Each structure stands twice: as structure tokens, then as C-alpha cells.
Amino acid sequence: MNTTSKTHLPKIALAAFAAAVLAGCSSVPLDENKGGAPVESRNTTGSGAGGASSGTAQSKVTPVDLSKTDNAALSKLPRVVFFDFDSYVVKDEFRSTIEGNAKLLSADRKKKVTIEGHTDERGGREYNLALGQKRAEAVQKSLALLGAGNDQMEAVSFGKERPAVQGSDEAAWAKNRRAELVYR
Numbered sequence: 001m002n003t004t005s006k007t008h009l010p011k012i013a014l015a016a017f018a019a020a021v022l023a024g025c026s027s028v029p030l031d032e033n034k035g036g037a038p039v040e041s042r043n044t045t046g047s048g049a050g051g052a053s054s055g056t057a058q059s060k061v062t063p064v065d066l067s068k069t070d071n072a073a074l075s076k077l078p079r080v081v082f083f084d085f086d087s088y089v090v091k092d093e094f095r096s097t098i099e100g101n102a103k104l105l106s107a108d109r110k111k112k113v114t115i116e117g118h119t120d121e122r123g124g125r126e127y128n129l130a131l132g133q134k135r136a137e138a139v140q141k142s143l144a145l146l147g148a149g150n151d152q153m154e155a156v157s158f159g160k161e162r163p164a165v166q167g168s169d170e171a172a173w174a175k176n177r178r179a180e181l182v183y184r
Helices: 003-024 092-107 125-145 170-176
Strands: 080-082 113-118 153-159 178-183
Touching: 080 092, 092 125, 113 125, 125 153, 125 178
Parallel strands: 113 153
Antiparallel strands: 080 178, 113 178
């Protein structure tokens, strides 16, 4: 080895170490998650984290068959998605609501929907407006993943300004933490 290559070796090792450290710090906190809509899955069966058995990832998204659209049944779909306290994660229990509304929007590209995000009365005005917007956008992104067009949807927030239920107890708060789909 000549002296020139000996002086470059520590620099290369230092660069590799710095790249490894930066790669470990590259995760984005939820507050800065601009592109993803978090969707909660409470399915506890199957292989755990890092336990893929066949080497290929399996999708847990159920395909939507647009040929089976029944407009009478779809017009009676639930149009409200409820959220946990201080969360904008779309829970598994509202999967059928999301899927049905996505099917309705996919089948009729002229339909438009406003997704209104709401919060309970706790928290400041600005915080609740931001949380309501994140809830509306989470529902919007879930609908888009299932085939609804982005040009059909608008996400808006009302924060705590339009409660569904008056009251200052957990039952009232739970009904106010929601996103409503309002068709125009």
C-alpha cells in the first residue's frame, strides 16, 4: 500500500460511519408525515415484525370490485369515521365505511365529497384546527388508496367549532372526534 491510499482509508471509514449514523436517524415523526395517512391495523395474527416466512410481502388491502356497485345500498352507507383522543389514525373498525364510500366515488366520477375533520372541545383553537385537518386528510388518503379520485375530494377542518354533541364528558367527546363525508 502506498502512502496516498493509507491517508484516504480513514476518510472513507469516517464517511461510511457518518452515512450509517444518518441512515439510522432518517425516520420522520408523525407530525411531519406529509405524504402518508396512518391506518391502524389491530390484526394480531400472522408473523410479527420481521417474521416474514415466505420472503414476499402480503398486502392486507382488500380489492374493491366496482362491478358489484349497488347504488341504493351505497346511498345508505355510514359517512362518519370516529377517532381516538389526540389521534388521526383511521381505525380498522371503519374500513367498511371507507371502502363503501371509495366504491361510491369510484363508480361515479362526477360525485364530489367534502371531508370535514372535527375534534372535541379540549385543546386550543389552532391545535384543534390542525388535528381536524389531519383527520380529514387521513380519510381522504384512505379513500384515494381505494380508487377515489383526488379531484373528487376536499379535506377541510372545523376543529372544535361544530360539535355533533354538546357535553364535557367522554361520551360527548368521543362523538365529536370525527371526520364526516358530506356529498355535494
